[in-house]
Structures are given as C-alpha cells and as structure tokens.
Amino acid sequence: MRQHALAAWALAVVLxxxxxxxxxxxxxxxxxxxxxxxxxxxxxxxxxxxRGFQVxxxxxxxxxxxxxxxxxxxxxxxxxxxxxxxIAATYQVTDGxxxxxxxxxxxxxxxxxxxxPFPNDQAARVANNGALPPxxxxxxxxxxxxxxxxxxxxxxxxxxxxxxxxxAGMNYNEYFPGHQxxxxxxxxxxxxxFADGAPGTVPQMAHDVxxxxxxxxxxxxxxxxxxxxxxxxxxxxxxxxFYAAKRKxxxxxxxx
Amino acid sequence: xxxxxxxxxxxxIRWIDDRLPFVNFLNxxxxxxxxxxxxxxxWNFGSLxxxxxxxxxxxGIVLAMQYTPGAENAFDSVERIMRDVNYGWLIxxxxxxxxxxxxxxxxxxxxxxxxxxxxxxxxxxxxIIGVIILVLTIATAFMGYVLPWGQMSYWAATVIxxxxxxxxxxxPGIVTFLWGGFTVGDPTLHRFYALHYLLPFIIVAxxxxxxxxxxxxxxxxxxxxxxxxxxxxxxxxPYYTIKDLFGLTVFxxxxxxxxxxxxxxxxxxxxxxPANPMQTPNHIVPEWYLLPYYAILRSITFxxxxxxxxxxxxxxxxGSIFILFFxxxxxxxPVRSARFRPIYKWVFWLLVIDVIALGxxxxxxxxGIVVTVGQIATLYYFVHMLILFPLIGKLExxxxxxxxIAPAAVGGGARLSGAAAPMAKS
Numbered sequence: 001m002r003q004h005a006l007a008a009w010a011l012a013v014v015l016x017x018x019x020x021x022x023x024x025x026x027x028x029x030x031x032x033x034x035x036x037x038x039x040x041x042x043x044x045x046x047x048x049x050x051r052g053f054q055v056x057x058x059x060x061x062x063x064x065x066x067x068x069x070x071x072x073x074x075x076x077x078x079x080x081x082x083x084x085x086x087i088a089a090t091y092q093v094t095d096g097x098x099x100x101x102x103x104x105x106x107x108x109x110x111x112x113x114x115x116x117p118f119p120n121d122q123a124a125r126v127a128n129n130g131a132l133p134p135x136x137x138x139x140x141x142x143x144x145x146x147x148x149x150x151x152x153x154x155x156x157x158x159x160x161x162x163x164x165x166x167x168a169g170m171n172y173n174e175y176f177p178g179h180q181x182x183x184x185x186x187x188x189x190x191x192x193x194f195a196d197g198a199p200g201t202v203p204q205m206a207h208d209v210x211x212x213x214x215x216x217x218x219x220x221x222x223x224x225x226x227x228x229x230x231x232x233x234x235x236x237x238x239x240x241x242f243y244a245a246k247r248k249x250x251x252x253x254x255x256x
Numbered sequence: 257x258x259x260x261x262x263x264x265x266x267x268x269i270r271w272i273d274d275r276l277p278f279v280n281f282l283n284x285x286x287x288x289x290x291x292x293x294x295x296x297x298x299w300n301f302g303s304l305x306x307x308x309x310x311x312x313x314x315x316g317i318v319l320a321m322q323y324t325p326g327a328e329n330a331f332d333s334v335e336r337i338m339r340d341v342n343y344g345w346l347i348x349x350x351x352x353x354x355x356x357x358x359x360x361x362x363x364x365x366x367x368x369x370x371x372x373x374x375x376x377x378x379x380x381x382x383x384i385i386g387v388i389i390l391v392l393t394i395a396t397a398f399m400g401y402v403l404p405w406g407q408m409s410y411w412a413a414t415v416i417x418x419x420x421x422x423x424x425x426x427x428p429g430i431v432t433f434l435w436g437g438f439t440v441g442d443p444t445l446h447r448f449y450a451l452h453y454l455l456p457f458i459i460v461a462x463x464x465x466x467x468x469x470x471x472x473x474x475x476x477x478x479x480x481x482x483x484x485x486x487x488x489x490x491x492x493x494p495y496y497t498i499k500d501l502f503g504l505t506v507f508x509x510x511x512x513x514x515x516x517x518x519x520x521x522x523x524x525x526x527x528x529x530p531a532n533p534m535q536t537p538n539h540i541v542p543e544w545y546l547l548p549y550y551a552i553l554r555s556i557t558f559x560x561x562x563x564x565x566x567x568x569x570x571x572x573x574x575g576s577i578f579i580l581f582f583x584x585x586x587x588x589x590p591v592r593s594a595r596f597r598p599i600y601k602w603v604f605w606l607l608v609i610d611v612i613a614l615g616x617x618x619x620x621x622x623x624g625i626v627v628t629v630g631q632i633a634t635l636y637y638f639v640h641m642l643i644l645f646p647l648i649g650k651l652e653x654x655x656x657x658x659x660x661i662a663p664a665a666v667g668g669g670a671r672l673s674g675a676a677a678p679m680a681k682s
Contacts, residue, residue, distance in 0.1 A: 040517060068332075068335045068339060073339070134529075138335070138528045138529075141520060141525060141528040142525050142526065142528035142529045143525050144525055146525070217528075219339055220338070220339075220345040223345075224345065224346075224349075224516055224519070225516065225517070227346070227516065228512065228513075228515070228516025228517055229516075231512050231516065232509065232512055232513070232516070235505050235508050235509045235512060236509065238505045239502065239505040239506055239509065242498065242501050242502040242505055243502050245498055245502075246498045246499055246501075246502045249494050249495060249498050250495060250498075250499075253293060253490060253495065
C-alpha cells in the first residue's frame with residue numbers, strides 16, 4: 001500500500017514538472033479557513049499545532065521530511081522539556097564517527113534535527129520511482145495562499161466529474177492545478193486518535209496539520225506580531241510628536 | 257539654534273577646523289544650507305532613499321556574518337538565519353523588504369524630478385548621476401535576489417545572464433565568463449555575493465557625488481524657478497530636518513507594516529523552494545521593481561531588420577534606462593515645473609500609467625492581450641521620450657512664471673529677509 005502511494009507521488013511530481021499547461025486549467029477559488037495565526041494579533045494555537053504534529057508524525061512523515069525543524073523547536077508549540085526528550089528518544093539518529101571510526105545509531109536528543117523518512121535524497125528517490133517527496137517545513141510559505149492551499153489539497157479529494165479523463169494511478173483533487181494528483185487521499189476519518197478528545201475528522205486533521213506546517217514554515221510569527229505591534233505603536237507616537245514639532249517650527253514661515 | 261557658529265563654542269573645534277574644516281563643512285552643508293522655502297513633501301524622497309541605503313548596508317553586513325555563499329549551503333544558511341540566529345528573521349525581513357522600499361522611494365524621487373523638471377540646466381549632471389545610481393541599484397538588487405538560492409533566484413540568474421548571449425559573436429563567451437562555468441552554479445553564486453557586497457559602497461560614493469552636485473545649485477522646487485535672494489530660502493536646519501524626520505517616521509510605519517505583518521507579500525513563494533536546475537518554474541517573474549523592464553524585454557516578438565527579436569528586446573530594455581541620460585536635452589522646454597506647462601502637466605501622467613501598465617504586463621504570462629498591451633506600452637514609452645518630450649517643449653505655450661518663490665509661496669507677504677531670525681527663540 002505504501003509503495004503504491006509513493007509511486008503515485010512520484011508520478012505526480014513528474015507530471016507537475018512536465019505539464020505546465022495543466023496548471024493553467026481552472027481551479028475553483030480556495031475556500032478561506034479561519035486561522036488562529038491570521039491578523040495583527042494572530043498567534044499559533046498550541047493545542048491545534050500539537051495535534052497537527054501528531055498528524056504529521058503518524059501520517060505525512062511516511063514520505064515527507066521536515067528538514068529545517070529540530071526537536072528543540074517543539075517547545076514553541078507548548079511541549080515541555082521532558083515531553084520533547086521523550087519524543088526525540090522515539091527516533092533513531094545516526095551519529096559518529098566514534099573512537100573506532102564507526103558511525104552508530106542512538107536515540108534522538110532535543111538538539112537533533114527531526115530525521116526524515118529516508119537517510120538521503122537518493123534513497124528517497126529510489127523508494128519513489130526517482131522522484132523526491134518535497135520537504136514540508138517550508139511548504140506553506142512556498143505556495144500562494146499557503147495555509148488555504150494545503151488545506152484545500154488535503155480536503156479536496158472528490159469523485160471526478162462525468163467525462164473527466166483521469167490517468168491511471170491518479171486521483172481527482174478539486175484544488176490541485178489540473179485536478180490530477182498522484183498522492184492518494186492521505187487523511188481519512190479516525191486515522192488519528194487525538195488525546196485531547198478532538199474529533200478525528202478529515203477537516204479537523206487538515207486544519208491542525210496546516211497549523212503545524214505553518215508554524216514549521218514561520219516559527220517566529222508570534223514574536224514578529226508582538227514586536228511589530230510595539231514598533232508600530234512607537235512610530236505612531238513619534239510621527240505625532242514630529243508632526244507637532246514640524247508645525248511649531250514652521251509656524252513663522254507659514255505666517256509671513 | 258540656527259545662530260550657532262562653529263568655533264564659537266569650543267577652542268578645540270576651532271583648532272581642528274583651522275586645519276580640517278570639517279565642522280565648518282557640516283554646518284555649511286547641513287545647518288545653514290539655503291533651501292527653497294516652498295519644498296513639498298515630494299522633496300522628502302531623496303533623504304529617505306539615503307537613509308534606506310544605510311539601513312540596507314547595516315542589515316546586509318549583519319546578514320553576511322551568518323550567510324554561506326555556496327550552492328550547497330546558501331538556502332539552508334538563510335533558513336538558519338530565519339530560525340536560529342537571534343532576531344535573524346527580523347534582520348532578513350528588514351533587508352528583503354528594504355530592497356522593495358528603496359526602489360519605491362527612488363522611483364517616486366525620479367518621477368518627482370520628471371514632473372518638476374529637476375533635470376534641467378544647471379542640474380543635468382545631478383540627474384545623470386542619479387540615473388547611474390539607479391543602474392547600480394538594479395544590478396545590486398538583482399545579485400542580492402540570487403543569494404538565497406531558491407527557485408526564483410536560480411532561474412532569474414539564468415534568464416538575466418542569458419540576455420548577454422544575444423550579443424552577436426561574443427555573447428556566448430560573455431555568458432560563460434559571467435557564470436564562471438557552463439551553467440549558473442557555485443562560482444556564479446560566489447561572485448554575485450562578492451559583488452553584492454561591493455556595489456553598495458560604490459553606490460554610497462556615487463550618492464556623495466549626487467549630493468555634491470545637488471549642493472552646487474541647491475534643490476529645485478515646485479515652482480521650478482531659481483531663488484532670487486534670501487527671502488526665497490530658509491536654512492536646511494531646523495526646517496527641513498524636522499520635515500524630513502516627520503516624513504521618515506511615516507515611511508518607517510509603512511516599512512514596518514511590511515516587515516512585521518506582510519513580510520513575504522512582495523516576494524514570490526517559489527523562492528522558498530530550493531534551487532533546482534532540473535526543474536523550471538511554470539512562470540518566471542522578477543521582483544515587482546524590475547517588471548517594467550522585463551515587459552519591454554519580452555515585448556519584441558519579431559526580428560527587426562537583421563536584429564533578432566531577443567537582441568532587440570535586450571537593446572530596448574537597457575535602452576529604456578539609458579535614454580534617461582539624455583533627458584535633459586530631449587526635453588526642449590525651458591520651463592522646469594509642470595505647473596506652468598499646460599500640456600506636459602497631463603502627458604506626464606500618461607508616462608506614469610504607461611510604466612504601471614508595463615509592470616502589469618511583466619507580471620503576467622505573455623499570452624493574448626498581454627503581449628499586445630506590452631507592445632503598445634513599450635512603443636509609447638519610447639515615443640514619449642524621443643518624440644513627445646522634444647515636441648511638447650516646442651509646441652507648448654507655458655503659463656507665465658512667478659517672479660520669485662516668496663510671494664507665490666506665502667501669497668503676498670515679503671517680510672522675509674531674516675528667515676532664520678524667528679527661530680532664535682525656539
């Protein structure tokens with residue numbers, strides 16, 4: 001089953017690369033979701049991001065790495081030091097060379113990057129018919145309307161309309177350019193059981209994993225929004241003061 | 257404060273000034289420097305550009321301390337800056353959006369010069385030096401855009417360097433020389449990095465020439481007439497220092513909005529995909545500030561005589577900037593300000609619309625109506641420069657010019673001989 005999925009993905013990548021005209025075919029406008037990180041005061045919802053990490057870990061990570069993330073980064077979405085240690089320890093990491101000049105496996109530590117499904121790009125290509133499943137740690141920033149787009153893809157699987165010619169091994173996705181996507185529907189109801197009792201529905205999982213992936217793309221958003229508010233407030237006050245000073249200094253010139 | 261004289265305050269300063277008249281120079285050029293009393297806020301954009309240039313250099317040097325200019329590591333090193341360097345995201349977003357801000361400022365500055373005839377005698381060299389700054393800025397921005405080594409970086413570098421291959425005979429050799437190899441690669445990235453670090457300092461040097469030329473005859477003004485005497489001018493400080501400071505805070509508000517709330521709005525999402533020489537993006541577009549040139553480049557879809565369509569496009573794209581060097585002589589009107597030029601006043605806006613149209617064309621795939629609009633807009637640009645400028649100057653009957661700045665600016669009052677005096681109190 002997994003091999004089948006990977007092969008399908010490879011096809012999708014090849015097709016996307018070789019058929020730019022498909023992208024020109026009409027896709028309906030992306031439905032807009034309410035995201036916690038939107039707007040001037042937007043912040044990541046840690047509960048949603050943690051559920052999203054669970055979805056990534058249990059489903060997406062079978063094919064997709066998150067190359068730019070370290071275990072220690074997970075502190076930003078609300079995991080404490082012990083939880084991060086425990087999560088890291090469930091992974092095996094290659095380290096070395098040791099005193100004997102050998103590479104060796106050891107449990108992960110918080111300071112390690114989160115290992116991907118494949119040891120290197122070549123291994124990923126071999127397992128995927130020559131294609132490379134793209135890194136997900138920047139996927140949201142690397143697409144127009146990133147959060148809505150990724151959500152759209154994850155929830156956009158449908159039966160093809162009558163008369164639509166679907167190529168072998170492809171799936172119909174409403175929001176994918178050209179509608180032919182090789183990745184089979186990755187999410188299905190109750191594929192993940194959330195510890196906090198959130199429903200394991202596809203829209204819920206999609207929403208949570210997009211929150212996680214947006215955080216992975218832009219981990220400093222909370223900080224940026226907070227700092228920005230202070231900077232803008234400071235500049236507004238400065239502008240008012242300078243404008244008043246300008247009026248006062250220029251008063252004699254304007255009176256003449 | 258305007259009364260301060262160098263040397264009066266300190267014997268040390270007097271001692272230094274006698275040997276190196278530095279304080280005297282600053283006082284002369286920044287404090288008492290006589291400036292037309294009627295400058296509008298459109299005259300803020302020169303100093304804003306200068307300040308933004310400094311912001312770019314400072315943020316750029318800090319980024320250079322963390323960045324790795326190798327094809328293997330460049331993309332990841334930028335992500336390290338974004339994630340692990342303290343306030344790295346802030347420095348990078350300041351630098352990234354600063355490029356857009358800098359272009360917005362110098363384009364407004366340039367169009368202000370066009371509207372008020374700031375390029376006319378005796379300020380031709382001032383204008384020409386400004387165009388040189390524009391050319392250097394475009395080169396710097398292009399090479400900077402390549403450094404993150406994303407998909408758009410890589411393919412922009414490929415498309416732009418390939419333009420030189422249109423030159424007959426020596427073109428392909430030049431391209432290989434630019435690349436340092438047979439494709440855009442590691443050597444290209446290294447040399448672009450070295451040049452991206454070098455060019456801003458050359459820009460600073462040319463900006464100093466721009467200022468030296470400016471201070472020779474002083475600023476033009478919205479009326480476009482020369483100062484007739486002290487009643488027409490006010491000292492630069494405090495009048496224009498405070499006006500520039502207010503303008504600066506308003507500009508920084510807009511800049512900060514982009515940095516903190518829309519940092520990637522002006523960029524292409526594709527540049528967050530690592531460079532992949534094996535996969536061309538569906539749609540290669542430059543940053544917004546280069547779109548009009550890109551539109552001109554692509555507008556020539558047919559060969560002209562013995563010149564291939566590609567070479568013709570390259571010539572016109574470069575020519576669209578090069579032609580600005582000759583503007584002081586293409587514009588035959590003796591009147592500077594468009595306020596007193598009944599025809600030019602309206603035709604000016606056609607050029608603004610034309611350049612915006614070219615930007616729209618450059619942003620869209622070259623299909624259907626886009627191509628036609630691009631060709632018409634390109635044609636208009638050169639007609640405007642080469643035909644309308646000389647022709648309007650000859651045909652137009654300018655409205656009578658006011659006799660001096662002072663009455664026009666204040667509506668009659670003439671008690672201005674001691675313009676600086678009232679300031680002694682405050």
